[in-house]
Amino acid sequence: MMTSTTSPRVHRLLRGWWIAKHLFALIIFVTLITLGFWQLDRLAQRRAANAARLAALSQPAIPLTPATDPATVIGRRVVVSGTFRNEESVVLRGRRSDSGVDGVHLLTPLQIAGSDQAVLVDRGWIPSAQGAATAYAVTRPVTIEGIARAPQVRPDSPLAGRDLPLPGETRINAWLRVDVPAIQQQVGAPLLPLFIEQLPDGSSALPRPPDPYRLDEGPHLSYALQWFTFAGIVGVGYIFLLRQELQRR
Incomplete structure (x- = not known):
């Protein structure tokens, strides 16, 4: 006597288009x-950078x-004396004050005392680039304390903005970044390969x-929560869809 066997039928949710x-x-x-986890990682990097910045501020100025x-001073507090080369000042466009007002930052070469070299100093926010070189000129010798920063070279990308002179200008008066090698071309003294963010x-007074x-920690935490929320919506929504399909006969 022969018995017939039948293979179990695969559920429709495990076949074809459902897979x-x-x-x-x-x-x-x-x-x-x-x-979501990528944004959390960026948040951790931002917090580490903030902690490093605060640690640098607590160290004695070099x-x-x-x-x-x-290489020994980037990110550290430094102090330098000299005289501003006011006529070679430029501005960094697209900057805001601490209160959120649009404006620019004034960037002036500082001729280092007893030397033929200079260093670029980001002196801070001013409301307008109009007449910046003369309106905020300081002719007396000064001592500047600030944080040494690495040059901000233009990224190698066709989408990155370029620093170009405006029509009718022979030099670039407004820059997107502190590109020390490029700014060197219009400064009469050799520049150190860094700039100072004045404290x-x-x-x-202005600047x-x-x-x-x-x-601040940036928007990374809120972005992470958004991605995790979207993931939860997708997960719950798909489970609801499967339940509906299982209830169909």
Whole structure:
């Protein structure tokens, strides 16, 4: 006597087009979760950078001279004396004050005392580039304290903005970044391969350096929560869809 056997029937949710749907939903879910953790990683990097900045502010200022190795002072407080080369001032466009008012930053070469070399100093925010070189000229010798920063070279991307002179101008008076090698072409003294972000001296006069302790963590946490929320919506929504399909006869 022969007995017949029948293979178990595969559920429709594990066949054909449904498998493709499962894979698509899984890819979307994993992608959203990955983006959320990526933003959390960026938040951790931002917090580490803020902690490093605060640590640098707590260290004694290092005297800056032409003989100083830039690698030893980048990110540290430095102090330097000299005379501003006011006629060679430029501005950094698209800057805001601590209170959120649009304006520019004034960038002036400082001729280092007893040297033929200079260093660029970001002196802080002013409301307009109009007449900046003369309106905020300082002719007396000064001592500047600030944070040494690496040059901001233009990214190697066709989408990155270029620093170009305006029509009718022979030099670039407004820059997007502190591109020391490029700015060197219109400064009469050799520039150190760094620039100084001047620290506030307690005065309310212009230019107004930004508050170095005014740090934020950026939007990374809110972005992470958004990606995780989207992942939750996709997960719950897909489970609801499967339940509906299972209830169909």
